[in-house]
Amino acid sequence: MISNHTIEEIKSRMDIYEVISDFVQLKKSGSSYKALSPFTDEKTPSFMVSPAKNIFKCFSTGKGGDPITFLMEIDGLSYMEALRYLAQKYNIELEEEVQTDDQKQAQNERESLFITLNFAKDHFVENLWEVEEGKNIGLTYFKERGFSEETIKSFELGYALDQWQGLMDAAAKNGYNEEFLEKAGLKIVKEDKAYDRFRGRVTFPIHNVTGKVIAFGARTLKSNEKGPKYINSPETELYTKSKILYGIYQAKNEIRNTSNCYLVEGYTDVISLYQAGIKNVVASSGTSLTEDQIKLIKRYSENVTALFDGDKAGIKASMRGIDMMLAGGLNVKAVRFPEGEDPDSYSRQLGGTAFKEYLDDHSQDFMSFKTDFYTSESNDPIKRAESIREIVQSISLIPDPIKRSVYTQQCSNMLGIDEGTLIVELNKLLIKENKSKYSSKPPSASPSSGGNFPPDFGGGMPYGMPMEPPPDLFADPEDLVEEKVRPDDIIKNQERESIRMLINYGAEMIEGFEGEETHLAQYILTECEDIEFTSPVCQRVLELYKEQLEQGKVLTLQALLDHDDAEIRKEAVDLSTERYELSPNWSDKFQISVAHERDALRLSAYRSVLRLKFRIIQKMIVDNMDKMKSAADENEINGYLSIQQGLKQMEMDIANELGNVTVK
The missing domain is CATH 1.10.860 (DNAb Helicase; Chain A)
Structure with a gap:
């Protein structure tokens, strides 16, 4: 238990702007700050931060509170976890009080899971540096990959001994509850047998945005291993794979500072680029990119550069990720490596400085990247037409109409296609999308949406066409009779x-x-x-x-x-x-x-x-x-x-x- 004295000191020191700006890009708005909501997908900022009152308010979701509440909402922390995060941020020494038996019994299960996972991480790290098996196998592997000791420690890499119950025995010896080993995904129970999930593998701790270990990835080093090369923790109360990006904790500040996020596939890609001096890099951990991961990137930057292996089949499979990022409002660039190379191997081959230069020289906006990729595949007119439709489809996903217009012009110039023809095709896609979006009964008006239009209504309207009428005009007239206010x-x-x-x-x-x-x-x-x-x-x-x-x-x-x-x-x-604030220009500029x-x-x-x-x-x-x-x-x-x-x-x-x- 954290003492009341320490809690009061934390509350007196915490600053809403300093805390939230670690997670969200804030822009000055009068005496307050505003941003796109980190809790939902929106195109008009409704997230407000008031430094004077030390509170935030998200008008899209209704969430609001002080810095502690924000940490609990943004990363699923408990109250005590949020206090510990703030104490660490402001270098406040924690004064803790002895817990009673009742308090121990009532200890939050989430905290117990965090504690158990942190123990496992420390155990794997100790194996890597202190145990002969770990040093001979795990540490040797990492060094052969070119990882320095500093990098290995920065990512808290470790090694799980090749024993059926190595972690379980260590946990029992240190008084950890076996129940939480299973709930944290560290132990597998089958019928009457129980054993460690990660055995004889190097381990990659997966951190949440506040730096807490929530899961593990692990790679076997055995050439004759029958199972998969990589295995991950199962989804738990703390870990939802689709909502986290590997390396986000180490990368978030650099992403914000550089206003760009490099997106790769695997753990070693992230680590190699980090060691090469490119620290604004995250990975989707080998899974297809998800909407939640895109929102997570968008908290820190609207610009993302996807790094693709040289394999054509792999690039084609990853094109959906580019479209999802465009639909999520991100500005997308891409870099393709030579055939047979990936970010990990190529960064080690070129070295840090040359690799950075390669990224700068070969980075293309998504339009140029897709055009080069599709048009280089075949000269067949039919396939060329299909490729053009693929590119127009991507443009249609961009929510900003001005950006869509610019990319349409660029597509016309690059492919030698009449811009009017492209606009007609684009309008077909937009009309189809809008019909699909509003085919069901629209949401009723609410204070957060500012009327009967959804927040993004009209963002996908065709060029040169009048805006469609409000969705409510499609409703049954009886549904439009205003209810008498009580x-x-x-x-x-x-x-x-x-x-x-x-x-x-x-x-x-x-x-x-x-x-x-x-x-x-x-x-x-x-x-x-x-x-x-x-x-x-x-x-x-x-x-x-x-x-x-x-x-x-x-x-x-x-x-x-x-x-x-x-x-x-x-x-x-x-x-x-207050969601809106009177501009100082009224008095300062216009008197x-x-x-x-x-x-x-x-x-x-x-x-x-x-x-x-x-x-x-x-x-x-x-x-x-x-x-x-x-x-x-x-x-x-x-x-x-x-x-x-x-x-x-x-x-x-x-x-x-x-x-x-x-x-x-």
């Missing part, structure tokens, strides 16, 4: 507005009821004294402010973000984050003065509460009218009429105060 929902929205004022400005000092200075929080709570909020989470936040004010304190945003109640934490983030609620806090708070009371009275009018309709006699009706008259007068008075023109 009074209860209006009241809840207005309650949230009052709570928003509390969270954002509660500690600000304003002129109180008798001219004395008071906190805005005290002013709002006094005005809301006789109101019971209908929203449970808003009522709980209100009570928290009351409790703090009774102690002479004003509740802080950080206190809400640290609260045990997940609903309160989410509400705090949602109500303290246009725009009023803001913070300029007149008391008035803003007063009107906010007044609107809430207005909505409550409107609800009371509706409820009273319903009672009057079901009244049994004239006296009861007259009573309700009297109440109705009083309520309508109150409604009119508040409307006049608010400046409302019409009262419904």
